[in-house]
Amino acid sequence: xAENREEILAxxxxxxxxxxxxxxxxYLEESNWDLLTAINRVMPQDGSSSTAQNDTHDVEMIDxxxxxxxxxxxxxxxxxxxxxxTSSPKYSSIDLVELQVHCNNKIxxxxxxxxxxxxxxxxxxxxxxxxxVCRQQISGLGGSRATSSAQLHTLSLxxxxxxxxxxxxQLMADDEVAEKLTTTYILHVKHDDKEYTxxxxxxxxxxxxxxxxxxxxxxxxxxxxWTGWPTVTGxxxxxxxxxxxxxxxxxxxxxxxxxxxxxxxxxxxxSARTGGESIIxxxxxxxxxxxxxxxxxxxxxxxxxxxxxxxxxxxxLQPLMTDHVEDEALGCIEFASRFRSRYGPNTPNFFEGxxxxxxxxxxxxPAKERKLLGIYLHHEQSVLSNVFCAQLLGCDAVLxxxxxxxxxxxxxxxxxxxxxxxxxxxxxxxxxxxxxxxRNIPVDRLPAxxxxxxxxSNTEIYSVxxxxxxxxxxxxxxxEALERFSAAREDEAKLERERDARQRVKREQDEAYQxxxxxxxxxxxxxxxxxxxxxxxxxxxxxxxLMEAAKKEAExxxxxxxxxxxxxxxxxxxxxxxxxxxxxxxxxERRFHPHDTLQALLDFLASKGYPxxxxxxxxxxxxxxxxxxxPSNTLKTLxxxxxxxxxxxxx
Numbered sequence: 001x002a003e004n005r006e007e008i009l010a011x012x013x014x015x016x017x018x019x020x021x022x023x024x025x026x027y028l029e030e031s032n033w034d035l036l037t038a039i040n041r042v043m044p045q046d047g048s049s050s051t052a053q054n055d056t057h058d059v060e061m062i063d064x065x066x067x068x069x070x071x072x073x074x075x076x077x078x079x080x081x082x083x084x085x086t087s088s089p090k091y092s093s094i095d096l097v098e099l100q101v102h103c104n105n106k107i108x109x110x111x112x113x114x115x116x117x118x119x120x121x122x123x124x125x126x127x128x129x130x131x132x133v134c135r136q137q138i139s140g141l142g143g144s145r146a147t148s149s150a151q152l153h154t155l156s157l158x159x160x161x162x163x164x165x166x167x168x169x170q171l172m173a174d175d176e177v178a179e180k181l182t183t184t185y186i187l188h189v190k191h192d193d194k195e196y197t198x199x200x201x202x203x204x205x206x207x208x209x210x211x212x213x214x215x216x217x218x219x220x221x222x223x224x225x226w227t228g229w230p231t232v233t234g235x236x237x238x239x240x241x242x243x244x245x246x247x248x249x250x251x252x253x254x255x256x257x258x259x260x261x262x263x264x265x266x267x268x269x270x271s272a273r274t275g276g277e278s279i280i281x282x283x284x285x286x287x288x289x290x291x292x293x294x295x296x297x298x299x300x301x302x303x304x305x306x307x308x309x310x311x312x313x314x315x316x317l318q319p320l321m322t323d324h325v326e327d328e329a330l331g332c333i334e335f336a337s338r339f340r341s342r343y344g345p346n347t348p349n350f351f352e353g354x355x356x357x358x359x360x361x362x363x364x365x366p367a368k369e370r371k372l373l374g375i376y377l378h379h380e381q382s383v384l385s386n387v388f389c390a391q392l393l394g395c396d397a398v399l400x401x402x403x404x405x406x407x408x409x410x411x412x413x414x415x416x417x418x419x420x421x422x423x424x425x426x427x428x429x430x431x432x433x434x435x436x437x438x439r440n441i442p443v444d445r446l447p448a449x450x451x452x453x454x455x456x457s458n459t460e461i462y463s464v465x466x467x468x469x470x471x472x473x474x475x476x477x478x479x480e481a482l483e484r485f486s487a488a489r490e491d492e493a494k495l496e497r498e499r500d501a502r503q504r505v506k507r508e509q510d511e512a513y514q515x516x517x518x519x520x521x522x523x524x525x526x527x528x529x530x531x532x533x534x535x536x537x538x539x540x541x542x543x544x545x546l547m548e549a550a551k552k553e554a555e556x557x558x559x560x561x562x563x564x565x566x567x568x569x570x571x572x573x574x575x576x577x578x579x580x581x582x583x584x585x586x587x588x589e590r591r592f593h594p595h596d597t598l599q600a601l602l603d604f605l606a607s608k609g610y611p612x613x614x615x616x617x618x619x620x621x622x623x624x625x626x627x628x629x630x631p632s633n634t635l636k637t638l639x640x641x642x643x644x645x646x647x648x649x650x651x
Contacts, residue, residue, distance in 0.1 A: 007139060015039055019222075095114060110128065181203050188251050189254060202240050206243060229243070329353050332353060336349075374402065379414055398478070573594070574593070574644070576601060581650055598631045615651065620647065
C-alpha cells in the first residue's frame, strides 16, 4: 500500500503543482487517497476554488528513505479500519480493470480485461497514447512483477489505479526495465564540507531526491544548484532507473543557487508599521517561485498580518529563550524559568536538560517505569501562543495528565539559530524523519505538543497536537496517546518480566553449574593431592629400598672379602652344607679349614645374601642357634668338622 500511495502522491503533486508534501497529503487524506477526487477538490471543473478545512494532520515516514510521507490522523491501532478502501481488490470476481493513465499532461481512461497481460496493456496504450511499446516507461504497475507475460489481476492493482506513462529516451527490454526499477541506487551527495550517502529504489524520481536534500541541507528544491545529474529531458519527473546513473554509486554535489533580490519601499500610511522600512524579497528563476524570504530591517519578521502579531517589546515580558543559545541544557533551564515567570506556577514542570537526557528519562527506562515524552514547541510570533500556554497548558486536567504520565521538554523556535539547534538535536536523537516532521509544522500551527513514545524498541513520534485546538481536543489527544502507550507498555512490561524470569533461571542455572564445577574442581584437586602424596610415598619407599639394597650390597661385598679361601682338593676340610629357608629348595655347600672360625661361615652366608641380622644358623643335632655362639670359635670346636648340615631360618 505504501508504494501505491507514493505513486498517488507523486501524480497528485505533478498535476496540481503543489510542492509542499504535507499540503498534498492533506488533500489526498481528505479524499481517502482517491486521486481524481483530490484533484477536483483542488482544481474543480467549475473554476471555483476549493477550501481547506483547519484539520490537523501529523506526518510520519513510511519508507526506507526520507522522501515518502503519509498522514497519520489516527493512532496506529485504528489505521486498518480507516484504510479499507485503499486495500488491493481481489480480481476473482472482477472481469475488467479500470486504469487512469497520465501521459503528456493528459489522463486516459483505460478498461481492459483482468486476465490480459502487461504486453496486451502496452499495445492498448500505444493505440490510445501514441507511445510505442518499445519506448513505454510505466510507473505504478507493480515494479519487477510487471513482466510482459504477467496477467493484470496478479499485480494487485487498486481500484482505478493511476499509472504514469512516459516515452523513454533509450530502448530497453521489459525485463531490463523491471530490473532497473528494482535496483537500489547509492547517491553520494556533497554539500559544503559534508557528504551524505543516500540509498533509493529505482522508482524514486529526481524531484523526490531533491525534496529529501531540502530536509538535510535546508535548501529548498527550487533553490538547489546541482552538478552530476545526467542530461535528461524532464529530469525532475524522471525515475532514477531511467536517468542513467553510474553504478553501483553516483557522485553528486549541491549548493544554494544565487538568488536575485529586489528592494521595495513600503508606502507610509496607517497600514505601515514603521515609516521608511525596506523589504528584501528573494526571487527565483523558477516559474513557480514565490516570496521565500522577507527581511524587515526595522522589525525582522514576516508580514503575514493574519498569522502573526507584532513583537512589541514590553518591559514586563522577556523572550522565553535567549537568541543564539549555545548550550542546550542551559537553554532548557532558561526556558522553564521564564515560562514559569510569565504564565505563573500553574504550568507544566519542564525538563531541565538536553533532549537526549529527556528521552533517557522517559523512553529508555524499563517498561514499567517508562513515560511518554511531550516536546512543547513555542513560537513568540504565533497568535496562538498566549491562549495555548495560559488556558490549555494551565488547565488542571491537562496539568495532572502531563504530570502523571509525561516528561515535558520545552523549546522556543522563535529564533532561527535555536530552531536549527533543536532540529539537529532531534535528528541526532530520533532520526531525520522526526526532524523533518517538526520542520514541516507551519508557524501558524504553533505552539505544538509533539508526543514521543517507545513501542517495540522504537522511539518515534506518535502524534502532533497543534496549537489551534481546544482543551477537550488537547485532553482527547493526550488520553488517546496514553491509552495506546499504556497498552504497549503493559505488553512490553510482560515481555520484560518473562525475559527477566528466563534470565533469572539461566543465572541460577549458571550459578549452580559454577558451584558444581567448583566442587568437581575441588574434588579433582583433592584427588591430585592424594595421588601426589601417594607418588611421593612410593618414591620415598623406593628410595629407601634402593638405599637399603645398596647398603646390603655393600655389606655383602665386605663380607665376601672377609671369607677365607676354600681348601684345595685332598686337604683336610670341614664340609658345611647349608639348607636355605622356603621357598628355596636347594642348598649351599662350602669347604672350610677346620681351624676357620664361625665368623668365616657367617661371612660366607652374608656374602650370599643371608646376613646374620636377618637369619639364624641352626645346627641340626643337637639343635642350637650358632649365631648365639662366639664368632671366634672354630668350626672344629663347634663340632662342624668334618661335615655338618645347618639350616637357615629367618628371624
